Amino acid sequence: MMQFSSQAAPPQHTLLKPNPNNINGLFLDLSSPNNLFHNRPTRPWPGGFPTSSKALGSFNTAGCMEQLLAHCASAVEANDATLAQQLLWVLNNIAPPEGDSNQRLTSAFLRALISRASKSGSCKIFASAAGALAATASTLSDALHRFSAVELASFVDLTPWHRFGYSAANAAILEAVEGFSTIHVVDLSTTHCMQMPTLIDALSNRPEGPPILRLTAVSLTDGMQPPPLLDMSYEELGARLVNFARSRNVPMEFRVIHSSPSDGFSDVLDQLRVQQLVSDGEALVVNCQMMLHCIPEETAGTFSSSVGLTSCISLRSMFLKALRSLEPTLVTIIDEDADFTTPDVVARLRSAFNYLWIPYDTVDTFLPRGSEQRKWYEAGISWKIENVIAQEGLQRVERLESKGRWAQRMRNAGFRALGFGEEAVAEVKGMLDEHSAGWGLKRDEDDLVLTWKGHNVVFATAWVP
DSSP: OOOOOSOOOOOSOOOOOOBTTEETTEEOOOSSTTTSSTTSOOOOOTTSOOOSHHHHHTTOSHHHHHHHHHHHHHHHHTTOHHHHHHHHHHHHHHOOTTSSHHHHHHHHHHHHHHHHHHHHTOSGGGGGGHHHHHHTTTHHHHHSOEEOHHHHHHHHTTSHHHHHHHHHHHHHHHHHTTTOSEEEEEEEETTTTTTHHHHHHHHHTOTTOOOEEEEEEEEESSSOOOSSEESSOHHHHHHHHHHHHHHTTOOEEEEEEEEOGGGTSHHHHHHHHHHHHHOOSOEEEEEEESOGGGSOOSEEEEEEOTTSOEEEEEHHHHHHHHHHHTOOSEEEEEEESOOOOOSOHHHHHHHHHHHHHHHHHHGGGTSOTTOHHHHHHHHHHHHHHHHHHHOOGGGOOOOOOOHHHHHHHHHHTTOEEOOOOHHHHHHHHHHHTTSOTTEEEEEETTEEEEEETTEEEEEEEEEEO
């Protein structure tokens, strides 16, 4: 359990409930497939366009919803407004935003598709709504709750989604830093150092006594911080962590590096190189919790060789090779086990749909309908879906890669995998016992994988030079 001593601040924002006829601010009449495009001929639906609730019920399965969304995405990309109209009408009627888990998932993808079409202008039907969209473009971001430190600590404890990575990484860190009197942890995390109180607590109980802990937190500079969002500065957060460490007799220094994934966290690497010149005998641990996938996976540049051939350099590979040159004691990579990197939006939609059903499916096991925390939780998932589908370029930060692909990158950069010991496995299993029986753990070679009903969710890997 994450620990902070202050009282939780009251919620600053509430989630806006979507209106089925007002999706993402687009005032569209979806009561009939003909009303969306008032004077356009309607293409006949294959086998007769479904108009009754009974007929629509035949589409109300996850497989059918995925197919409809994929066809809708194809129609939007092809500027086929008539087919897009028909598919939007069906999707709107079979996927209410407050329905079951599959319906809520589909509704979020529907809103993301409308947002994409409106931003790209690929379907002329959305041109008339462009002004309305611009006025409400920040609706989803406004719906995201900004957490106090106490709220966020409690929030991440609700599910193993983040706790799994915390437990696995902390176990690997504690083993790697045995015998070091000074430890420098660089925290590349989307959850704002929520892992650190548990690590500090464990370090305070070392048989040889607590080490000096230097903690460097990375704060994103480009305004694209994925949820959860924090309602305080990192300087204030750091002061609280230092006070907590003092209460555990752990001497601690805290500092913040403001950096951006868009350039491969170059500011982080530059400052670590400078520190390496003056640091002697300290253990350098780079803890990557669901942030590396924000680095664009496209090439950083193309270079011509002396024989006329060209080669491409990936920003992600550049970051890992630069990290390897620092000779860190340990690098941990924890991330979601899916692939959202394809430039093809239809393929990306299918991949995201077949992964992001999991958070919608799990939420019923730990949060009641109508609760504030559930609204915050599902707003975060909707943000991710919108980012995957509607955004492109540097704005699309949800670019997950599979565990196998990250492992290949790490090996190419000169790292070798460090397996998790039995103590780490026991720690993770003990944490999972506190949650629903649907969660599971499997060992995959040197790695640990969190599963939900047998499906891979999050992986944890540890690496050394």
